[in-house]
Every structure is written in structure tokens, then in C-alpha cells.
Amino acid sequence: MKRFFLLLIPLSIISCTQSRSIQKPTKNIYSELNDKIPKWLKEYDIPGVSVTSIEEGKIVWSKTFGMQNENTKATDSTLYLSASIAKPMTAEIFLRLASEGKVNLDESMAKYWLDPDIAEDDRAKLLTPRHVLTHQTGFKNWRRMTGGKLQFEWNPGTKMGYSGEGFLYLVKYLENKLKKPFNQIAKEVLFIPEEMHSASYVYQDGFDNKMAWPYFPNSVWQEPRKVENASGAGGLRITTQDYAKFVVSILNNNRVSSQLRKEQFTISLNQFEHCRKSSTTPDACPKNLGFGLGWYIYDFKNERVIGHTGANAAERTLAVFSPDTKKGLVVMSNGSNGNHILFKIADAIGINKNFIDIEKPKK
Known part of the structure; x- marks a missing residue:
């Protein structure tokens, strides 16, 4: 499940002023959050939340x-289930491999993985990692x-449609091509180098x-649940501190090569019209928004x-950052009402107001 402008991941008011879209936390914001967050947990019936804030490209x-569970207090070692913010991490793992020349964004995945459900469909030969990301x-x-049953709803590369199945497909391709379990690949190229x-x-x-x-x-x-098989789409257990290390990286x-990093943050298909039609705050939609590679x-x-x-x-869960301000935030909650607190924290810390206007829960 996700809310980005897919509505998958979304945001912003084009006519906003600089002061509205970019905020800097006051010196006391973190001490204030120490007082406010326990009250918000109680107000929205949320058991626990973990927060890691990034300023000037560093965890601050x-x-x-x-609570971690009914009888145990949450600690900095508590492992939250990341849900869909695992996908950008999977994308990063792929891009690191591509930077080493081990994989290619535009190669057909069919040589290494062909799902039986679409084995007779010629479009399966067209599928590339770029389509997934x-x-x-x-x-x-x-x-x-x-x-x-897995099936094509449209031709690959012609339309955007959020898909966890695509990430499962990518993981199968990587495991078969590199002859290693995906979690081992992740350790070697990301978790160990970034001390996650x-x-x-x-x-x-x-x-x-x-x-x-x-x-x-x-x-x-x-x-x-105990996830036995890596999907790449979710299932990631992690602390917010370790996820923030990934953002800082x-x-x-x-x-990641400069060329691939540029491609990673190039919008593939503009979703402005979709944003305008889907958002409860359509004036917040920027003229350019959409998926790059994973984000x-x-x-x-x-x-x-x-x-x-x-x-x-x-x-x-929420992971958000700005390459312009070097500010970022990672928040994870184990409550079904968690979005209420995620976006209150984001607002308090100074994340873009327009992003929050689109992503926060409806009243």
C-alpha cells in the first residue's frame, strides 16, 4: 500500500513562497518533539514511532x-517493517551493481528470469530493470x-502503474544472474558499506x-510475520537510523556513477495531470513530478x-529528503493510524509543506 502520487507519492503549491515550502527547524524543535510525540501517540491510538532527522546531509x-509490543518498550534497536520504502533501497542496490558493470538498466530480464504466467507472452522479452524501477x-x-495470475495490462514502457510485482520480478532476475540470494547481494553492496x-x-x-x-x-x-523470501518491494526490517544512513549515502x-545518479533523479513520465485529478489539494501539484528510478x-x-x-x-513509513537543502527525515510506526503522526513530525521538523499537504491523511 502507498500514497505517492501514484497516488503513490505526491505534493506542493506552485505559487507558494520560499518561507512556506522550505522551513528550518527552530533550535528547540527536537526538545519540543520529545514532549509532543508521546501525546500524539496517545491522541491517535498509535503504539510507537521511530524518528531520524537529517540536516546538512548528516544525521542530527x-x-x-x-511500545514495540504490548509488553515491551520500543528502543533504538527496535526493527520496524519498512513496507514500500524498501523499493528505493532495492533501486539503489541495482544502481550500485550497474555502476560496477554487473547489470544493465536496459537489458532484457528474460534471459535470467521468465515468470511462468507470462512465458508465452512476447512482451515478457521487453521487460527491463528500468521498467521496474x-x-x-x-x-x-x-x-x-x-x-x-501475473499478466500485462499494457505494454511495458508505455504507461506508469505502481507495481510491487515488478520488484519481485527484478529480484528474481538479480538472484538468477548473480547466483546469490538477494539479501546477500544487499549486504555486499549496501548494508555493509554503509554500516547498516x-x-x-x-x-x-x-x-x-x-x-x-x-x-x-x-x-x-x-x-x-517472518519474511522468508526477499521481495524487494517490502519486507525489509530496519531501524530508522540505518535507513537514514542510506539516505545520507x-x-x-x-x-553510484554520476550518470546513473542523474538518471535516478530524472522524471520518467510526468504525472502532473494525474496529480491534479487525484489530489484533494490539486493546486499543490508541481508541474513536474513522477518516478525516477525507485524514488x-x-x-x-x-x-x-x-x-x-x-x-x-x-x-x-515515510522517507523524504531534499538534495537542495540536504534535509531529510525517516519515520516508521507500527500502528495503522501511524500516518497521523508521521506527517505531524514532518511538519514540525520543517519538511516541505506542500509535500505534507498532499501526503498527509484525509480528515
Whole structure:
């Protein structure tokens, strides 16, 4: 599940002033959040939330609030389920591999992976990693939406349609081509180099006492599932601190070629008209927005914002940053009402107001 301008990931008011779109936190904002966040958790019936803030390209504040499960307080070691903000990380792993010459954005994936459901469809030979990372595969989000069978709804590369299935396809391709499990690939090219010690796309020994339990209103807890197979679309267990290290690595342009980094943040298909039709605040839509490679890009009048949201049944996550201001934020919650607090925190810290106007929950 996601809300970006896909409505997938979205945002901004074109006529806004500089002061509206770009805010700088006051000196006391983090001490204020220490007081406000516990109150917001109670107000919206949310068990816990973890926050990591980035300023000037560095992690400046990180804290976890509330409960990991019914009987355990959340700590900085609590592992949240990332939901769809795993997708930009999967994209980064691919781009690092491409920068090493091990894979190519525009090669057919059919030589290494051909899903049996589409093996007889010639369009399967057209599928490339670029189609996956720009959400132009032609697949629905999940095959359960097409009767449990993967199928093309349109030709690859002709239209944007958010698809988790595309990322599963990419992972299968990478595992077969590189002859390694995807989580091992992730460790080698991203987790270890960036010292992201908590991150894993699959369940690990020792996770049981660290995983945040999903929570539904009225004190309904659900035991977290143990992800056995990496999907690339979600399933990532991680702390906000480690996810923020990933964001900082992008701001520092680590391990990806300048050409691929440029392509990563080039909008593939402009979604302005879709934004205008879908948003409850259509005037907030910038004239240029849409997917690059893995991230959603919003070109506001005074600031470029790059972000992704995530949502499972009772997990809500947000990762957002600006290459212009070097400001960023990662927030993860284990409550189904989590979006309410995610965007209050984003607003308090000074994330682009227009991004918040489009992404925050409806009243």
C-alpha cells in the first residue's frame, strides 16, 4: 500500500513562497518533539514511532517512542517493517551493481528470469530493470488483482502503474544472474558499506525480540510475520537510523556513477495531470513530478523533494529528503493510524509543506 502520487507519492503549491515550502527547524524543535510525540501517540491510538532527522546531509537527531509490543518498550534497536520504502533501497542496490558493470538498466530480464504466467507472452522479452524501477512494467500492483495470475495490462514502457510485482520480478532476475540470494547481494553492496547493521530483507535469528508488532486500534496486536523470501518491494526490517544512513549515502553520492545518479533523479513520465485529478489539494501539484528510478520526485517552484511512503495493514513509513537543502527525515510506526503522526513530525521538523499537504491523511 502507498500514497505517492501514484497516488503513490505526491505534493506542493506552485505559487507558494520560499518561507512556506522550505522551513528550518527552530533550535528547540527536537526538545519540543520529545514532549509532543508521546501525546500524539496517545491522541491517535498509535503504539510507537521511530524518528531520524537529517540536516546538512548528516544525521542530527534520532529517537524512538512508545511500545514495540504490548509488553515491551520500543528502543533504538527496535526493527520496524519498512513496507514500500524498501523499493528505493532495492533501486539503489541495482544502481550500485550497474555502476560496477554487473547489470544493465536496459537489458532484457528474460534471459535470467521468465515468470511462468507470462512465458508465452512476447512482451515478457521487453521487460527491463528500468521498467521496474520507473513502475512501467505493465503489471498491476499484485497478481491477486488479476485473478492470482501475473499478466500485462499494457505494454511495458508505455504507461506508469505502481507495481510491487515488478520488484519481485527484478529480484528474481538479480538472484538468477548473480547466483546469490538477494539479501546477500544487499549486504555486499549496501548494508555493509554503509554500516547498516540492522537491515535485512528476510528474517534473521535474533529478530524475535526486536520486531515491532503491528497494532490496530482498540488494543489489537498482531504477531509480526517472518519474511522468508526477499521481495524487494517490502519486507525489509530496519531501524530508522540505518535507513537514514542510506539516505545520507545518496546525498553524498556514494558508489553510484554520476550518470546513473542523474538518471535516478530524472522524471520518467510526468504525472502532473494525474496529480491534479487525484489530489484533494490539486493546486499543490508541481508541474513536474513522477518516478525516477525507485524514488518519486517532486519539482516544486523553490525546492526539489524526493520521497516515498509505505503502508501495510498496520505499519506506516515515510522517507523524504531534499538534495537542495540536504534535509531529510525517516519515520516508521507500527500502528495503522501511524500516518497521523508521521506527517505531524514532518511538519514540525520543517519538511516541505506542500509535500505534507498532499501526503498527509484525509480528515
